[in-house]
Amino acid sequence: MPNNTTKLPDIYQSVRQRTENICAPLAIEDYIIQPIVEVSPPKWHLAHTTWFFETFLLKAFCRDYKDFHPQYAELFNSYYYTLGDMHPRPERGDLSRPTVEEIYHYRRVIDQQMLRLLNDINKTTDPQLVDRVVLGLQHEQQHQELLLTDIKYILGKNPLRPAYQTLPIPPQVKQVTPEWIEIEGGIYGIGFDGSGFAFDNEGPRHDQLLSPFSICSHLVTNGDYMAFLDDDGYQRVELWLSDAWRLLQESARIKDWQAPLYWEKVDGQWWHMTLGGMRKVDPNAPVSHLSYFEADAYARWTGKRLPTEAEWEVFAQQRPIIGNFYEQGWLTPIASNSPQIYGDVWEWTQSPYSAYPGYRALDGALGEYNGKFMCNQMVLRGGSCATPFDHIRPSYRNFFYPQDRWQFTGLRLAESLT
Numbered sequence: 001m002p003n004n005t006t007k008l009p010d011i012y013q014s015v016r017q018r019t020e021n022i023c024a025p026l027a028i029e030d031y032i033i034q035p036i037v038e039v040s041p042p043k044w045h046l047a048h049t050t051w052f053f054e055t056f057l058l059k060a061f062c063r064d065y066k067d068f069h070p071q072y073a074e075l076f077n078s079y080y081y082t083l084g085d086m087h088p089r090p091e092r093g094d095l096s097r098p099t100v101e102e103i104y105h106y107r108r109v110i111d112q113q114m115l116r117l118l119n120d121i122n123k124t125t126d127p128q129l130v131d132r133v134v135l136g137l138q139h140e141q142q143h144q145e146l147l148l149t150d151i152k153y154i155l156g157k158n159p160l161r162p163a164y165q166t167l168p169i170p171p172q173v174k175q176v177t178p179e180w181i182e183i184e185g186g187i188y189g190i191g192f193d194g195s196g197f198a199f200d201n202e203g204p205r206h207d208q209l210l211s212p213f214s215i216c217s218h219l220v221t222n223g224d225y226m227a228f229l230d231d232d233g234y235q236r237v238e239l240w241l242s243d244a245w246r247l248l249q250e251s252a253r254i255k256d257w258q259a260p261l262y263w264e265k266v267d268g269q270w271w272h273m274t275l276g277g278m279r280k281v282d283p284n285a286p287v288s289h290l291s292y293f294e295a296d297a298y299a300r301w302t303g304k305r306l307p308t309e310a311e312w313e314v315f316a317q318q319r320p321i322i323g324n325f326y327e328q329g330w331l332t333p334i335a336s337n338s339p340q341i342y343g344d345v346w347e348w349t350q351s352p353y354s355a356y357p358g359y360r361a362l363d364g365a366l367g368e369y370n371g372k373f374m375c376n377q378m379v380l381r382g383g384s385c386a387t388p389f390d391h392i393r394p395s396y397r398n399f400f401y402p403q404d405r406w407q408f409t410g411l412r413l414a415e416s417l418t
Helices: 005-023 028-032 042-061 089-094 100-118 127-156 222-230 242-250 292-302 309-316 364-368
Strands: 180-183 186-190 206-210 213-216 263-266 269-274 277-280 346-352 378-381 398-400 414-416
Touching: 005 042, 005 100, 005 127, 028 042, 028 100, 028 127, 042 100, 042 127, 127 269, 180 309, 186 309, 206 309, 213 309, 222 292, 242 292, 292 346, 309 346, 309 378
Parallel strands: none
Antiparallel strands: 180 213, 186 206, 213 414, 263 269, 269 277, 346 378, 378 398
C-alpha cells in the first residue's frame, strides 16, 4: 500500500469500499449473528473499523471534533482499555441497535470527514497523520479477512449451509510431487527491512542463527490429511500435545474435532463448507481450518515438524509474493502445480508469538494493538485466500491461539538437517 499522500484519498476510498463490497451479498439477518465468541457480527466489523478512524484520526487531528454518537466509543471499542469501557466481546451479537442502516450512515459521515482531512494539504504533510491513516487502512484490511472468515462461520453453522455468493469452481490440478528445499545454516536477518509499511511487531530487524533445515515447497493437502484421518490420527494419544488431547477428550465440541473444521462425510465422501456452499473436498488443494494442535499432530505423524517462523521467513523472503489471495476471487484454497509460498492458507509455525529483541510497543493507546497479545499464541505466516494482496509481506506475523481454526489456517512441513 503506497504512502504517497496525494493518493491517500483514493486509497482510503478504495479500501473502505472493499469492506462494503464484502458485505454486499449478505442478507440483513446475517449482519448481527455471533455464533461463537471469536466471531464478530459483520455489522460490528463495519462499525469498529469506522470507530478506528474516528478515534485515532478525526479526534486526534480535527480541532473541536464532536463524537458522532456518545456511546459508540463503548460499543465499538475492541480492546483498547486505555480509551475507556467497552461492550463485552461475547455480547456483540446481542445488539439489534444501532441498525445496519444506521451503521452504514455512520460510515458515510466519518468517510466524508476523513476525506476532508485527507484533502487538507496542510495536514497531510504531517508524517504522524499519514502513518496513522496507513495503519488504519491496514487495520481495515485485517478486518476484511476477518469478515470473510466470520461470514463463513456464520453460514457454516446454519443447517441449510447457505452459500455466501456464487463462486467459481477451481480448476482440477493433478497431484504433484513436492520438492524439499535445503537451507544452509547461518546467521540471517529476520524482521521488517524498513521499506514501506509494517506493524510494530515485525521489528526490530535482528540477526538470528539457524541450523541447516529443509522445507517443503508445497502446502500439506487435503489428500495428505485424509491419510492421517484414515490412520486414526485423532485417536492416537502419542501424536498430540497434552492440552490438545485434553481438548479432544473433554471438550463439549469433541464431535467437531474428528476432522478439519467444516468437513462432513456424506455417503463415504468428504465434503466441506465453502463460501460458495457445500463442495466435495479436493484432495490436491491445501488443507485448511486446522488448529495449531492439529497441524502439530499431523507433522508428528509424518515424522517431520512445523518450521519456525524464522525458517519460514528465510525460505520466503527471496521469493516473489504471488499466490491465491482475495483478488483471485476463489475465496478458498486451491490446488497448484507451482510452489505455494504465499496465499491459500495462513501457515502455522512452531514459534510462540513473542517480542523480537529490542521491541518497543507504540506510545499511547495504539501500543495496545499488538504488544499485549504476546502470550499463549502461536505465529502464522504467508497470508491466505482471503488476504488482500497488498497487505502481505515476508515479515508479516499473524497470531492465533493454538485451538483456533475458523481462519484459513494450514501448514507446510520442515525438518532439521543436523
